[in-house]
Amino acid sequence: MKMESEHVIPASRARVWEALNDIEVLRQAIPGCEGVERLEDGALKARVKIKVGPVSATFTGRLSFKDMDEPNGYTLHFEGQGGVAGHARGQATVRLHATGSDVTTLAYVAHAQIGGRLAQVGARLIEGVAAKTSGLFFDAFVGIVSAEQSQTAA
Amino acid sequence: MSHTKHPAIQGRYVGTAVPRREDERLLRGLGRYLDDLPEPGGLFYLGFLRSPHAHARIQSIGLDAALAASGVHAIYTGAMLAQWTSPMATPVGAQAQLLRHNMAIDRVRYVGEPVAVVVASSPYLVEDALELIEVDYEALPATISIDQALQADSPRLYDDLPGNVVFEARHAVPGTDAAFEQAAHRFSDTFSSSRLCGVAMETRGFVASFDKGQGKLTLWSTAHLPHKERWEVAQALGLQEKNVRIISPDVGGSFGLKTVTHPEVVVGAAIARHLGRPVKWQQDRPEDLALMHGRDFQFHVEIAIDDQGVLIGVRHNPVVNLGAYPLWVTTAGLDAAGAGHHMMGPYKVPYYAYCARSVVTNTAPTASYRGVAAPICAFAMESLLERAADSLGLDPIEIRRRNLIRREDLPYTNAVGVTHDTASNIECLDRALELSSYLDFRAQQSGQPGEDGKFRGMAIACMADHTGQGTSVTRARGQASRWPGYDGALVKIEPDGKASVHLSLASQGQGHATVFAQMAADQLGLRIEDVTVEASDTASVPFGTGAGASRGAVAGGGAVIKACTRVADKMKRIAATLLEVSPEDIILSEGTASVNGVAEMSVSIEKIAQTAYMIGPSNMPQGESIGLDAMEFYDPPSSSYSMACHAAQVAVDPATGLVTVERYYVVHDCGRVLNPQIVDGQIAGAVVQGIGAVLMEAARYSDEGQPIATTLLDYPIPTAMDVPEIVIEHIETPSTVTLGGMKGAGESGAVGVVPALILAVSDALSASRPRITTMPLTPSRMLEIMGLDPVTGQGLPQTPVGVDR
């Protein structure tokens, strides 16, 4: 499964970069996230509750950052297992472009492989759920970043 | 060796549409399918945690949370099971063996492979506990398709095997390659099936119970071949065969998929023995759709033909996708060898060669589905013959006529050494043409848009199926062992004069309780109400092969004829003594033995039975043994060919791509028809399964090896809305070699339907002459074939019309 999208965020590129690496921001923005912790090697361990059609499960996953290119972007590798519900792994390449002094365009391309019941029962639903989940993430992310921005400005 | 003569079967019941004797209880809801049986006390339920990866190493399995869950009695992993069971071993080549553990130990090779098994007090609690098991996997690269498996550098499933090809069989008539080089015309292509699921309406399952005191295992199982399952379970558990009893109750369909012994049944038996408590498992439908697969083929076929359209030779390289493990203990080549055997079908082929292979991939293991390799063999041969006819400017019917085996060719021994006993191919073809008005239709409507805008087409398919194979054939095909080829019947008349027939063949819906009762009633002179057929318990039926490969009526029928003849002869001797006449003058009918021509001189079969058991006042003839029963086996000779000609008319809607089957005809020759209603039911049901295979069904995998059609919404099968009337006629050419003249009827419907429908679709689109080599022909696929974008319906300019990708 491939997903591709662009989001315009009303914040500076440096601020977006910082937020993208802030596990507290991620915890708040990731839909269904029940916890994020940073591991010794810098990777993140996350617990995320998801629901795809009739399948709901708590995924435990590992996210690691590769090709760090501050503040232009990185590649995020992820791998998660959700018991009988299945598993997911893949990578997302995230690029940040400063399109104004306080405006950043975030573009990403993600490739994911899913397996188990999630793939079997959810095959017809998964793309819609993924798009919706990604939309919720960016809504929340933009909310957090722009709120901080206005607080800072105030 | 008995010297009894077997009279031609005839009488009141055989050949008539006796209503089925099993129906009343099934209609009342009194059937006894596995889950309907009363459950034994202390029963536990099982559920399997299955691999979500196509190929992975198991790093760790965490059971603590699941073990603490409500109702959980125990959880076992593959490593634990390996202490109690031996793996299934399949020979690969001359030296190597391929081992399948009953549950994965350190490596999983397909999505769905069992990794752990939960034992709990209710099926609901089993599901809860399965959610709590934590397994860490390290994913490995996977090999999914036949093309990938054939590549030398594809990921290997077995480190100790040189590659993923695990079976190869070659055969060549000397001079075949030279004949191809000199041939005027050659046509070739690669034909493939989509992987199918059998979708028996009852999923498989078992109840296993172990008597620790006696060391005996009883398995109520949906086994299609109970004696084979008994052996495989006994082997895996180290039990003696006599101490394993398989009872297959009413079984809700199989179509070949329940012939194999899957690991779950071995696991269940081992747990029942370990715990000393009965255990039960019933597969759910998503498991069934993800695991019970068959017919995943890719056949490259080439024909050579002379200027007159006469076949010179056939060469082919069939490849069968076995999935991750072979399911038959003795061979990895059941379907592949079947392709070698079946490709010639009803045609005369002087030069013939094949190299048949089976490959392993990271997909669910496949079993033989109704028709085995023959449907795709017929698809290839009929398609290539029509292409040859097209190229030579010959009529497609005429090219078949020039190559079909005719009565005057008999006895015809084909290039793999099998002799055709009968050949009504031309007669079937002629009658099908007449019945279906094929010629008028082709002249007037083929490929023309109708008033409704749909394009219509029609096609004929000829097929011959080698049925009722005995030990000589199974040995030649290398699949002997526990698929020996013969079957057995024990016929008993009890002291009250009522009979039971105990058969080595279990039924999965084919009507054995009726057909074999018809035969026995006629031969024993009993009313059919006084005959029952028992066929489900290895403790009480003779050893035998079992139903499958269109053999029940031939092998089982032969055994019934032989056993009944012995019992009838004994009754005649007893009656002759009681009536003081000669046994040759005795006629058995309607529960009475009477003297031919002197009806008032008679004695009831009840009295004969009492005499035989020495519980009446009369004495037995001198030298007769006590009792009234006989057990006999029948090993069919190598060849009894059923044949058929199918004719199909389809409509293709160019707006939606939907293919509708509008008319369907089968002219069929299975020799002696024992019960026309049941034979027609077999044919019609098989044709409709073929409609599913050609138009809708595909057990698809994602590129990563995830099965993605695991509900009946994603794996649609035909409904009552999808089927036309199916007109069936019979030409009865009794086999010249089988006892009773029967030939098999279970699969020929499934074989002819694939080429008939696909060629009819080609005919509907004859303006663009599409060469269709794959299926299913779903609406989106049809739009592609017609050069239209499946999403927009607009033309696809880059797609060369008439070339199948």
Added chain:
Amino acid sequence: MSNEMITVALTVNGQPMSAQAEPRMLLADFIRHRLRLTGTHVGCAHGACGACTVQVEGEPARSCLMFAVQADGCAIETVESLADDDSLSPLQEEFRNHHALQCGFCTPGMLMSAHALLSRKRDPSEAEIRREIAGNLCRCTGYNNIVKAIQATARRLQADPELKP
């Protein structure tokens, strides 16, 4: 999830019955394993095959898509309601006469769908019959004998206004 047992009281085939069920217990499992009426079969447990069809308040319903507690207070008919001790119902007789079953596993659901149709309409067209049973999957027969059996029953119903399917 609550495992608290709830008493489900309902009328099955004219008989008042009650038994305990967890809230999540499917009606199909309740009928089969609590009430021991095993004629109703479960073929898919996801509402696609129709083998578990029963009639709830006279309407065909998939008992694998209902919880037992939802049927509390309802009148339910299962395949066991069709025949009496002595004889099969006309619909069942015609199924036998027309060889409308092979393995028989789908048959109870098929009968309950057809019975609901014929109870509602005594002269359905062939198209109506096919549409009505399109939600009942059969893998053995190819359906045409089932359609013929339902048509033959309809003819008997039209000839005899007193007859019940």
